[in-house]
Amino acid sequence: MALKIYEGSLPHIYWIDLAGNGMMHECAVMKKDNLGNVYFFPLKSLDTVDKGRLARIVKNRQAKNFPLWELMEQITLNNGVNALDYFHQLVEMITMTGKRVRPQEGIIGTGMVDTRTDAQRQVSDKNIAVAAKAAADAAAAAVLGSGFQKGIADANAAAAAPEK
Numbered sequence: 001m002a003l004k005i006y007e008g009s010l011p012h013i014y015w016i017d018l019a020g021n022g023m024m025h026e027c028a029v030m031k032k033d034n035l036g037n038v039y040f041f042p043l044k045s046l047d048t049v050d051k052g053r054l055a056r057i058v059k060n061r062q063a064k065n066f067p068l069w070e071l072m073e074q075i076t077l078n079n080g081v082n083a084l085d086y087f088h089q090l091v092e093m094i095t096m097t098g099k100r101v102r103p104q105e106g107i108i109g110t111g112m113v114d115t116r117t118d119a120q121r122q123v124s125d126k127n128i129a130v131a132a133k134a135a136a137d138a139a140a141a142a143v144l145g146s147g148f149q150k151g152i153a154d155a156n157a158a159a160a161a162p163e164k
Contacts, residue, residue: 002098005038011063011064011068012058012063013027013029013043014029025042026043027042028054030091035096037093040094053078057083069084
């Protein structure tokens with residue numbers, strides 16, 4: 001499953017399919033990294049006061065110039081606490097495959113990981129090549145008629161026969 005994410009009406013506010021079930025959740029996106037991981041927190045977890053605080057941050061004139069993570073780092077809330085320190089406790093990470101985790105030291109999402117052994121990968125690649133050749137032959141036979149099959153058989157026999 002690929003991550004579905006759509007822009008909201010304000011900077012840093014997005015709609016994300018968190019469970020992969022087609023239900024979009026309104027979220028504040030702290031940042032997106034180069035591997036496709038999205039650091040976010042759902043807005044439904046905020047009370048009215050915190051939603052107001054977040055609204056003032058994302059409506060800031062600098063909001064479009066910085067990731068929300070950096071923007072919050074520069075702002076002190078009306079309760080005297082740094083915005084990043086305050087909202088950081090809510091942050092989660094979702095990978096491009098839809099896996100949700102709490103960010104922690106030593107863990108980062110890298111997308112899909114191929115867990116097959118080398119032998120399994122070689123067999124799979126060989127099967128794909130054979131299937132692709134068979135599909136191409138079948139498509140050519142449908143277009144060119146049954147004479148094509150005889151032509152393939154003759155060409156294979158000529159290639160296998162020793163030269164005189």
